[in-house]
Amino acid sequence: MTPIFKVGDKVINAHEVVPLLADYQLLPQLIREIVIDQAIAEVECTPQEIQSVYQQFFQQNQLTPANLPVWLQQNKISKEQLESKLLRKLKLEKFKRLTWSNKIESYFLKRKGQLDRVVYSLIRTQNPGIAQELYFRIAEGEKSFAELAQQYSEGSEAQTGGLIGPVEINTPHVKIAQMLNSGKPGQLWPPTRVGEWLVIVRLEKLLPAQLDEPMRQKLLNELFEGWLSEQVQQKVSFPPFNGQNEEEIANQSS
Known part of the structure; x- marks a missing residue:
């Protein structure tokens, strides 16, 4: 030894x-x-x-x-x-x-769909009635998304008025990522079941990835x-x- x-x-x-x-x-x-x-x-x-x-x-x-x-x-x-x-x-x-x-450009094009970033707003609740009511109030412009998120959202996003990002588009839950990936800025989705939550999502900004340094x-x-x-x-x-x-x-x- x-x-x-x-x-x-x-x-x-x-x-x-x-x-x-x-x-x-x-x-x-x-x-x-x-x-x-x-x-x-x-x-x-x-x-x-x-x-x-x-x-x-x-x-x-x-x-x-x-x-x-x-x-x-x-x-x-x-x-x-x-x-x-x-x-x-x-x-x-x-x-x-x-x-x-010499492989960066082709790899970037392959990965670009996952590298694009988004800013989105989120409210999550476990109460179906509240979720439906909040969705209609936002859609009709009765109150701002930020105000309702601060008051009703049950996650940490309540502290930022529901605003999340910029984050890479594949960062959120896969179901939310699919919604954001198919949407346009300003689009509001009705209450959608994601795990234990009902979520209301609005796409605020889409930030395409750029091949910078x-x-x-x-x-x-x-x-x-x-x-x-x-x-x-x-x-x-x-x-x-x-x-x-x-x-x-x-x-x-x-």
Whole structure:
């Protein structure tokens, strides 16, 4: 047995590490990071790119080279560890761009229907009579949706006058999302059963997704995460540890 470290009176031996990581649900993250390290090992960064990532770090943390030592001490990290962390982040982002940048446009078109955002108003109640009455009062303009939502809605949306969003169109309950996806701004739906609730919904705004820089980064991350999940499934195998077979440890890490 080879001791690795000690916690209180408990000595952790080498053969115990992987089963412990699996037991505490830490093994999946470790595997991910190892797969990432293998993927970015050959990525080269220019001096300009390295300088840029340092500048971003200093700006984000409101630091200068003069007060960096204090920050390092407060965060219990060495300068070498910080440099390694920043370089790894840079190489990972460059790996994403090199691998998937030319696929972003087609992926955006494929995903656009789910990326469009909406602003909508919602009232929910469990009382059918109240739901019907509120719907007619809104439809006839007797009172505003916001006033009635504040007074009668039984969910947290009452605090915002029933207003929700902007949110991606697939964020609400699937039944509400289908209504919003087929509607036009200003459309009001009569009381509709959604689970235990009767809901009154009005579409306020439809905000079509745009392929701007934040959206590009979001899609780049999605493509990377999909690839990473596949890599973890394909590449990882487990020899027996401490009486556990490969299947048992794999199940613990999933």
